[in-house]
Amino acid sequence: MSSVHALAGVGAEGATSVVGATGAFNATWLLLALPLAGAAVLLLGGRRTDRTGHLIGTLAAAASFVFGLVLFFTLHGRSSSGREVSSNLFTWLPVNGLKVNVGLLFDPLSSVFVLLITGVGTLIHIYSIGYMAHDPGRRRFFAYMNLFLASMLLLVLANDFLVTFVGWEMVGLSSYLLIKFWEYKPAAATAANKAFYVNRVGDVGFLIAIMLMFATVGTTSFTGVFNAVAQHAIGYGTLTAIALTLLLGAASKSGQFPLQTWLPDAMEGPTPISALIHAATMVTAGVYLIARSNPIFTGSQAARTVVLIVAAITILLGCVIGCAYDDIKKVLAYSTVSQIGYMFLAVGLGPAGYALGILHLLAHGFFKAGLFLGAGSVIHGMDDEQDARRFGGLWRFMPVTWVTFGLGYLAIIGFPGLSGFFTKDKIIEAAFDKGGTSGWILGCVALLGAGLTAFYMSRIFLLTFHGERRWSDSGPDAKHPHESPTVMTAPMIVLAFGSVFAGGLLVLGGSLQHWLTPSIGRSAEVGAHTINPAVLTVLTLVVAAGGFAGAYLRYQLRPVAAVAPADSEVSPVTVAARHDLFLNAFNEAVLMRPGQYLTRFLVWSEAVGIDGVVRGIAAGVGGLSGRMRRAQTGFVRTYALSMLTGSVLLVGALLLVKAS
């Protein structure tokens, strides 16, 4: 019922109200041109830009952010019917029957992404100036980060699925380059490859979706496809197929089940990258894709059910594994996986949840980036140690990191008044409100996830900053924890403010939901609540408090070993969680091994079959050549004879033709 309403809404508001660019919007392309130019200068400039590279890169990001703000407020000043501004740049593919225009769409949805990407991006650029200060490849690092910003902006600004896909691929490339930034580390190189391979799976899905759109609608532009959906020009089966293949793409980019395995490994990259790409921005591209394609998902109940199943599995999976790891970045990575699971849950709910997904995405962008930067600060201060069991009592040594990390931590577990409290609660509430058995199941999963999140986040927080010191400042393995320089703490402070206030600002009065209406339709409020919101809020708090209490009892009041207990001493669940629930092993056994066998078989068959044929032909031609050149005796008489033979044949042939 609600879906029908929303569908109509899209037809009326979403697709037809796109207006041409005027004024500042004519220069929307500057948003991505600025970081792209930065990347070009840094990569082409070579060693000459070594000394100024980080400043150029940061400046490019900041300029893009400032321009994004200008555009945002210009857009804000318009009436809600004129808030989807499309500007065509050039015609990319003028092929008969397939015409693809490269154009940018600056609308409320992309505007919030632009601000998130450039804003958090700029902060992390600033942070990296300090974090990468001693790295010989710092210029290259900033070049790749600028490239990433440009790619990500293209992804969210494109007005055509094919162009989105270009950004999507460029994002994958820059992510790959940054994960393997320290490529001399075998783990980093392997992780980058893994990320690339797993993302390929999703890319194929996305591509198939685009092909399906083109095959059924004949266009790949947002307007064209969404209008076709609104006019029911796409059959339900095709629509579901498009939605599911889009979901495959989204799941790979966002680390959702079953394609989540690359994301924790990607933590091998420098920590600012984990914060920027693998927490705040790129991994949310999947959520963006689903929210952007909302008419398609709204139209397919089946596809949304699959989204919900994926989301529910991912939430629990991320939480459970997050409880078992001691590596601070891995825990945050799995936390990211499960938090994006919440976003998927929200957008999987359809019109009731698109805005909530984006809401949580934005809040998460702030606090998770803050958490990662804090973790980076800790790692930096502890001489690249990442094992939380070797931390402890650090609050005294790095107070700023402690406070900012702490605020991010409180935000993620949903402490009242902080960002996560508003955004996550809304999702849990919406899950219960879905109604029916599925509503209850989803609600309980979300609630359980909240409790587990509180547990593992408290665990990692307490292990790191509180309790007794499990490191020493003397001996061969001496650590001298210290606070990071201002250039690193300043972005953390800014993000901490975001962690505290973003949620409230965005949620209260439904401001963001209202803002997003032109892009994703009016949020369809369900009349009756399954559980009274106030009761549910209290319930959530109680569950989270339970999680915290568990962690407090186990990791604050009892001593913690500096070395993790062996697998034989812990419960089977922990063992499973430590091994990523054996999902990597599963992938290896079910997908990788057969794939390798297939590859070997193909290589073998190519070597024997195809190459054999090719070599055979080559050898045959070579032999023929050797035999034919013998006719070239060098004697004029032989040549004359061959000419005579040729003439006779020619004459004979022509006379034959005549006779016929």
Add this chain to the structure above:
Amino acid sequence: MSVVISAAGSGAGPVVAAAATTIDTPSIQYLQLSPVLIVFGVAMAGVLVEAFLPERARQLVQPLLTGGGFIAAFVAVCLLHAHRGVLAAGAVAIDGPTLFMSGTILVFAALSVLLVAERKLDSAGGTLVADASVVPGASGARALRNARGMQTEAYPLMAFSVAGMMLFVASNTLLVMFIALEILSLPLYLLAGLARRRRLLSQEAAVKYFLLGAFSSAFFLYGLALIYGFAGSVELGRIADAANTVGRHDTYLYLGMALLAVGLLFKIGAAPFHSWTPDVYQGAPTPVTAFMAAGTKVAAFGALLRVFYVAFGGLRWDWRPIMWAVAILTMVVGAVIAITQRDVKRLIGYSAVAHAGFILVGVAAANTEGLSGTMFYLVAYGFTTIAALAVVTLVRTGDGEASDLARWQGLGKQKPLLAGSFAFLLLSMAGIPLTAGFIGKFSVFEAGIAGNAVPLVVVAVLTSAIAAFFYVRVIVLMFFSEPTGERPVVVTGSTLTYATVGIGTVMTLLLGVAPQPLLDLANHAAASGFVR
């Protein structure tokens, strides 16, 4: 003289001519004939220069005179671009194809003059021998190698040959065509024997070329006689009329056509009449090889196209299968035998055979696209080949040109720019996109498909793949092999050779990247077709 023209040219045949008591002198349109007349004049003047100027002065005057004459003739061709018509009592046809191909021949001839005039390459100056009449092995033959100067008669010989080529593509009667054939061939036989190094090989090439050339001329002449017997005229237009009325019932027609084809296919180097090509290409002085490869090919294809499109245009359904077979055989023979060649010039010789096959695809298409595609291909091929052979003149050992491919190993590291442009030229011969060779192949293949010769085009594409192998092999040798044994010495030539390499390479690139102006020109020239 006028009697001959009247007898051959007037349609009524010898009976009428003999009966007439007075013979009108045909009016000669000197202006329209000026290009070929200029070149003939230059050739005569060159002979006088040889007679009256001292050796040192000839070295300077002859190239300037000949080259200048070619340029002047080219300008004349450009000025005549709008002229169409049959001149000199039906002997010569001035039309789009004539003008296009005359201009092409003149450009290639001018480039070849640059190569012939190069005198810094060999210790004593020039790649041509100083005294051709010294018998190899005789006393003084060794001294000849280092003798100063060259046989400057080469310049007037080239001019005569060029005049013959221009007349060959313009001739409107078979008799004029035969005379032109001889005018273009005889100087070439002499030129082939003028190499400074490896005199014996060079003279052997000259003799072979002469004997086989004479043999093929006889075929042509016999064919001419049979056709005259059939049509009562040697004028191409009248032959066509006769063929259309008498049609398919005359054995003379088909016999004559076959024998004419043999003579012309010999000149273009099509299999099985190609055997002279590698030997002569290898033995002749490299600048002369360049001149032959580029110029003769244009002239021979011009004549072939004119004979088969004008005189036998109505019989195209009869001769096309034969042309198909010859094209396929030529492509396969050229490409396959080239694979096992170890000498650069022989390689280019077999490559010329293969290219003749590709161009025949355009001829066999028997349509306007085929005509324009063939003309474009000839231009592209000529520039590429002249430049490639110019590179060959630069890569030398102490014993003349390093024609053995093994000597080319590692050239890329030694002379990256030279090896790079040679590699580019080879890629063009292989027909890789962004080179002139690709556009050329594309246009003849396109014409072939338009002319319903799809199987022929398929064979052509497959042979291109085989051919690509030996071109790329040379590139691999130059860039990815370590030099073994004695390295070639790349001689620093004068600006003349470098200019030739540069012009050829740039044109190859230009025609590959922006072929449209020349394609338009060729289309325009072909659109109006042959006059008759």
